[in-house]
Amino acid sequence: MLNLTYSYRIYPEVDQEAQMLDWLEQCRRVYNYALAERKDWINSRKCPVNACSIRQEYIILADAPYPDYYKQQNALTKAKGVIPELKAVHSQVLQDALKRLDKSFKFMQERGFGFPRFKKLGQYRSFVFPQFKSNPVNGFEIKLPKIGAMPIKLHRPIPEGFEVKQVRILFKASGWYAQLILQADVSIPDVTPHGEPIGIDLGLEKFLTVSTGELVERPRFFVDLQSKLRWLQRKLRNKKKGSANYRKIQAKIRKLHEHIHNVRREFHFLTAHKLCDGVGMIFAEDLNLKMTSRGMLAKYCLDAAWGSFLEILKWVAWKRGVYFAKVDPNGTSQTCPQCGAHTGKKELSERVHHCDECGYVTDRDVAAAQVVEQRGLASTEQCRSVAVGQTVILPVEEGCLGTPMKQEISRAILGSPRSTRFG
Known part of the structure; x- marks a missing residue:
């Protein structure tokens, strides 16, 4: 169903x-x-x-x-x-x-x-x-x-x-x-691992970093319009509560909040579709979103809305036949993706990954995204080995649960994916 x-x-x-x-x-x-x-x-x-x-x-x-x-x-x-x-x-x-x-x-x-x-x-x-x-x-x-x-x-x-x-x-x-x-009354099978994999790392310096090196800037949806919202709330404070002018200012504040929500949601959908182009697997960190919504950076974390984006990405990936999974986020920025060595804790101001063991140098967020991709591939390989041990071998590239049939059913029911492009 x-x-x-x-x-x-x-x-x-x-x-x-x-x-x-x-x-x-x-x-x-x-x-x-x-x-x-x-x-x-x-x-x-x-x-x-x-x-x-x-x-x-x-x-x-x-x-x-x-x-x-x-x-x-x-x-x-x-x-x-x-x-x-x-x-x-x-x-x-x-x-x-x-x-x-x-x-x-x-x-x-x-x-x-x-x-x-x-x-x-x-x-x-x-x-x-x-x-x-x-x-x-x-x-x-x-x-x-x-x-x-x-x-x-x-x-x-x-x-x-x-x-x-x-x-x-x-x-x-x-x-x-x-x-x-x-x-x-339609049954659509789950997506199995297949195709090219990518890992993504979410952050505040950049909204999203892909393991391939692609960087996505973080639009400041709420922060850019915060001054206008503060101005409207100041006008509301000077109006008599319950008056006609009071209700007019209230309506403007509600429209501004709805505009911020719509712009953020549209950006999340466009980014999710862009990530699904030409890939078969997407891996992301299983973040503790409750902890990110506290502290002095809480406003910026809530403005980025990582939890909402991951839910949208999961839906878009399912719709387009892309395998999506979350991995353990602990130590992704402290592990070298080239040799697997532990590089130690990095400060937030340190934006370059440098490994003393193998000499690998790259952007800090790119290195974390590559570690996420490696952990995701390791988890899929572990699932396949368990299935083989139970004599239940699932085909990865094609078969009864392969992505071609999944994409045909999804396209017939939900329509073709809309055009995606970063502005």
Whole structure:
């Protein structure tokens, strides 16, 4: 089963836009009420038996069950009989708000941190129609339950063989968007190692360094527009909160943040496609992104968005039939790619790799990228040797899991890769 998400611009009428904004507000209220209910239940179980607070205490029975998703869903049905505003919203849309909260709690339990927060006014920006009986897209219109038909800009056609399973309506600073979740009963095999390999090294001096010696400059998406953002925020501070001018400045700030996000994402896609040209394997470092987002260089690391780029590169590589894998990043800048000797720790100001054992001299980032490539090839060779030991020999260049068939299926479903070129 293959799932895709296509995003299209939609143009609702004035009454439809007011209705969708009201739906977002009702979903936000349901989300916050359900979160407060769970939070009160959890806090009521934190007080020690012999040391209750003398200021306040939660009046919740000891045998009261935990308000999970199913209990809150049943309570939502009863609340519709009391609150008339909830009846105007599609029932599955409100249920999705509770499901989103339940996913947040499960994600918090897996990570061990990140307690869900209350949504302020304007922070709840999307709602989902989880299922459709028929295709809601008809020509250049999309028909949504209880909202009606509205124009949609199909800048690319929906692939043949795919059905629209869900629709997410998203409100951005630039307008309204419909994200179609498409599904098809197609099985595409994983990509196996083949072709020419390359290793990449991510950094701040250069955004990306390839093992072949190619360097990609790091565009400063946020840093270049930070002065304009600071100017807008200074104007916002001098406006009366809630006034018309206050909301206008807020809209400009949101548009600027969206512009930065779009430019960064486009650069990541173009760079990923450029890396996939003429290669069969790409290896990257498995970076600890949580640590890079701390310290005095956190702003520049977050501006480069390495984690987002690696996810995009993984998707583009899968789409174009290129094998992608991550390797251990420890010691890549302290190892000589020519002889494998340990060259010692380098300061950030030291940009040249020089090996005392073999005399190999090259750029520091190029040497690190070459080490990443060598580690990636070693891991693929180890996987092949394990497969041979288990008498399961997978062909590398061609065969049932080879890249030619993978590329044909990918091109038929997703289309040919777009033109890529660095500006």
